[in-house]
Amino acid sequence: MLELKDICFEKEHKKILDHINLTFDPKRFYVMTGPNGSGKSTLVKIIMGIEKPDSGQILFHGKDITHLSLDERARLGFGYAFQQPVTFKGITVFDLLKLAVNQDLDKEEAMEILMRVGITSRHYLEREVNHSLSGGELKRIEIATVLARKPLVSIFDEPEAGIDLWSFQSLIDVFQQIESTSKGMTLVISHQERILNIADQIILLEDGKIKEVGNRDKMMPLILNHSKKMEVD
Amino acid sequence: MQETDKSLLEQIGASDIETSEVYNIRKNGKCIGRKTNPYIDILSKEDGKGIDVHVKDNTLFGMVHIPVIVTESGFTESVYNDFYIGKNSNVIIIAGCGIHNDHHKNATHNGIHRFYLEENAKVKYVEKHYGEGTGSGDKILNPVTEIYMKKGSMMTMDTVQIKGVDSTNRETFAKLDDDTSLVVQEKVLTSNKQFSKTNFKVKLKGKNASTHITSRSVATDSSYQEFHSNIIGKNACYAHVECDAIIKDQGKVKAIPEVYAKHVDANLIHEAAIGKIAGEQLLKLMSLGFTEKEAEEVIIKGFLK
Ligand SMILES: Nc1ncnc2c1ncn2[C@@H]1O[C@H](COP(=O)(O)OP(=O)(O)O)[C@@H](O)[C@H]1O
Ligand SMILES: [Mg+2]
Numbered sequence: 001m002l003e004l005k006d007i008c009f010e011k012e013h014k015k016i017l018d019h020i021n022l023t024f025d026p027k028r029f030y031v032m033t034g035p036n037g038s039g040k041s042t043l044v045k046i047i048m049g050i051e052k053p054d055s056g057q058i059l060f061h062g063k064d065i066t067h068l069s070l071d072e073r074a075r076l077g078f079g080y081a082f083q084q085p086v087t088f089k090g091i092t093v094f095d096l097l098k099l100a101v102n103q104d105l106d107k108e109e110a111m112e113i114l115m116r117v118g119i120t121s122r123h124y125l126e127r128e129v130n131h132s133l134s135g136g137e138l139k140r141i142e143i144a145t146v147l148a149r150k151p152l153v154s155i156f157d158e159p160e161a162g163i164d165l166w167s168f169q170s171l172i173d174v175f176q177q178i179e180s181t182s183k184g185m186t187l188v189i190s191h192q193e194r195i196l197n198i199a200d201q202i203i204l205l206e207d208g209k210i211k212e213v214g215n216r217d218k219m220m221p222l223i224l225n226h227s228k229k230m231e232v233d
Numbered sequence: 234m235q236e237t238d239k240s241l242l243e244q245i246g247a248s249d250i251e252t253s254e255v256y257n258i259r260k261n262g263k264c265i266g267r268k269t270n271p272y273i274d275i276l277s278k279e280d281g282k283g284i285d286v287h288v289k290d291n292t293l294f295g296m297v298h299i300p301v302i303v304t305e306s307g308f309t310e311s312v313y314n315d316f317y318i319g320k321n322s323n324v325i326i327i328a329g330c331g332i333h334n335d336h337h338k339n340a341t342h343n344g345i346h347r348f349y350l351e352e353n354a355k356v357k358y359v360e361k362h363y364g365e366g367t368g369s370g371d372k373i374l375n376p377v378t379e380i381y382m383k384k385g386s387m388m389t390m391d392t393v394q395i396k397g398v399d400s401t402n403r404e405t406f407a408k409l410d411d412d413t414s415l416v417v418q419e420k421v422l423t424s425n426k427q428f429s430k431t432n433f434k435v436k437l438k439g440k441n442a443s444t445h446i447t448s449r450s451v452a453t454d455s456s457y458q459e460f461h462s463n464i465i466g467k468n469a470c471y472a473h474v475e476c477d478a479i480i481k482d483q484g485k486v487k488a489i490p491e492v493y494a495k496h497v498d499a500n501l502i503h504e505a506a507i508g509k510i511a512g513e514q515l516l517k518l519m520s521l522g523f524t525e526k527e528a529e530e531v532i533i534k535g536f537l538k
Contacts, residue, residue, distance in 0.1 A: 050516060074522040086517040089449075089477070090535035099531060100521050145521065 001026045001185060002153060007046060007056035009039075009208075016042050018208040020056070024153075029179040030187045031196050033223060034205035040189045041083055043205070044155050047187075048080045049073045060153075077184065079151030083158050085142035087130045093141055094125040100145040116174050117144045118167035135162040147174065152184035160192045172198065196220065237304055237333050244363040244396075245329030247300040256298040257284055259312070261305045273297060273324070283313035283345075288322050290351070295324035301344065306336030306370050311343040318354040318386075325357045330374055332398070334366035341373040348379065350386035358390045364397030371399040380407035380415065384439065389416040394429065395537065396422065403431040409470075411439035419448040420537045423456035423484070432461040437470035437499070446474045451533050452484030463491045466499025476505040479536060481529070 002024040009017040016039050024030060032040050045051040047058065049070040058066045065073060088096070097110045110125055117140035127133060129141060139162045146154055159171060172194055178186050179198065188195060196202055202219035204211040204226070212222060234242075238260065242248055250256050251266070255273045258266040264284075269275050272292040276285045288295055299314065318324060334340045350356060364372030380388060394401060407415050415435065423429050435444050444464070452458045464472045478486040490503040510532050518528035 048520065050520075069519070070516065071519040071522055071524050071528075074520050078520075080520050082513075082517065082520075084513075086511075086513045088514060088532065088535055090538040091531075095535065099518065099523070102522060149521070 001061055002047070003057075003059040004047070005057040005059065007043075007053045007058070009042060009046060009051065009053050016208050017046070017053070020208075020210060022203065022210065022213070024185045024187065026183060026185055028185050028200045029175065029198065030185065030201045030203060031199035032187060032189050032203040032205060033191055033196060034211070038205045039208040040205055041157055044080065044157055044187065044189065047153075047155065048078060077152030079146040079149045079154045081143050081146045081156040081159060083161070083189075085135075085138040087138065089128070089130060091129050092125065093127050093129055096129050096141065096145055097148050100148040113144050113148045114141075116147055116170070116177075117141070118170040119144070136164055136167065139163055140167060143171070143174070147178075150182075154178065154182070154184060154186045156186075156188045158189050158191070160190060160195065168194075196223065238302055241302045241304070241331030241333055241363070241365070242300055244365070245300055245331045245361040246327060246359070247298055247329060250298050250300065253296060253298050255296065256300075259299075259301045261303060261308055262310050278313065282311065283315070286314070286316045286326075288316070288318045288324050288354075290319035290321060292319060292322040292324065295322060297324060297326045299326070299328050301328075301330045301342060303330070303332045303334075303340050303342050306334050306340055306368060307338030309339070309341040311345065313345045314347070316346070316348045316356075318348065318350045318356055320351040321353045322351075323355040325359070327359045329359075329361040329363070330376075331362075332364045332366070332372040332374070334364070334368050334370045334372050336366075336368040337370045338368075339371045339373055341375070343375040343377070345377040346379070348381065348388065350380070350382045350388060352383045353385040354383070355386065356388045358388065360390070360392045362392070362394040362398050362401070364399065366397075372397060373400045374398050375402045376404075378403075378405045380405075382407065382409045382413040382415065382442075384411045385413065386410075387414045389418075391418045393420045393537075394422070395420070396424075398429070399425075399427050401429040401431075403429075405431070405433045407433075407435045407444070409435065409437050409439055409442035409444065412441045413439060413443070415444040417444070417446040419446075419450075421448070421450040421458060422453070422533070422537060423451070423458055424453045425456060426454070427456040428458075429456070430459040430461070432463070433474070434463045435465070435472065437464070437466045437472060438468060439470070440468045441470065442468065443471040444473070446472075448476045449478070449536055450476075450486065451479045451481070451537060452486050453481040455483040455485075457484075458486045460486070460488045460505075461491070462489075462503065463493070464501055464503075465493045465495060466501050467495045469496060469498035470500070472499075472501040474503045476503075476507075477536075478505075478507040479533065480507060480509055
């Protein structure tokens, strides 16, 4: 349903993405991994339209969307949880969830969404989305804004960062639930073995290039070996 | 009441005024409605240029509405309203000024409000400013607020000026005795060529006096805003002043803080942050399907909420 064709991207004369070709199918759960700085966040920004590739094409259901803006892609059904959650002044968690679904939402429905990311107290609805919330709480709310939209293309950039152990399990549950029920595709950037373990396909990115793509039986030994090698380096 | 009057009253948060217990409505310099009760009295000043509001000692859950509307182009007035708040009383005072100007002459309202809080009195003061009308005449509001706080008293002051006022010069002065607390929240949005200047002068005289002043403002188009604060700590006291502004287009904001500690236990803090809307905030809302323009509106609405 989503195709990246020969995507190249440079910043300050530095090659950040180098001839990326990928095909994503519906009802599949993809995990992208690779060393820090390998270009993972940049690649999802290009998928979302936050960055524009220097060359290459992005196709969605066969249609060229390379020149569509971020909000146009969002309206087509793209959802994206930022690596660094964004904070606001005067916007509450409830407000943000209502903005995310862009329609009336009652408190019960909002709580149902928050429960999925392990937030169970109603008090959170009236909290402002600012740094009075912990990094982990902000991260979970960020993820909730994407779940709330039920996107066709769901992208999560390192969702595990800053999340404690207990909610980490609920996060895995969320992804497993998406995997079994969603009509769309999901792409998660992660370094977590437990998230890699539920992937249908794993993408390994290194130095802006696709090093290898495959199912977890093929990829897990490669990645474990790879990360050991990196530790030795 | 005419439709314009009703809609102006609504804009300054006084739509259901005639159901409230104590009120005074002033239109183009004349009192057009008043109601009092045994605990709260309203008296006209002898020269007709304002009112005295007396709140008896120990009055709880008092609520006073004192809206002002101006609908005559070329009308200029200065009004002196004095509030005497008795010991241990707890009242809410809702003021506001709406100007409707369809003509080319300026319409000006200068409201001078003085608050005298006796020991342990509590006041919540809410003020909304609003201007409308199709004429080229300016809508000018120059509010002056003076606050005198005796031991143990508390006051919060919320002021909002969201739309349509061409020129504002706001002066707020407060003197705080022992164990008092003054909380001010100001919200201002200017557009076109509007001008807004606000100046807070707070003297923390008493021991444990404290003040918390928050100003949130948005300057769009080619409007200009100035924020001045001058806090003097003469005792073991605490002050926190926060000026937070968003600028857009050719909007300009200047913040001039002055804090003066005259006592070793005075703790005075000033923070000012002025800048355009954070790019990340726009991106987040756009990723939820809003256009850039809609996203800006959502951010500004939240910021001034
Ligand atoms: N705005 C930018 N300007 C210059 N270099 C950037 C910018 N954003 C990212 N980079 C560089 O691009 C590379 C890939 O970054 P990123 O996509 O964040 O990697 P990852 O998410 O895999 O850690 C890094 O070398 C980073 O320094
Ligand atoms: Mg990254």
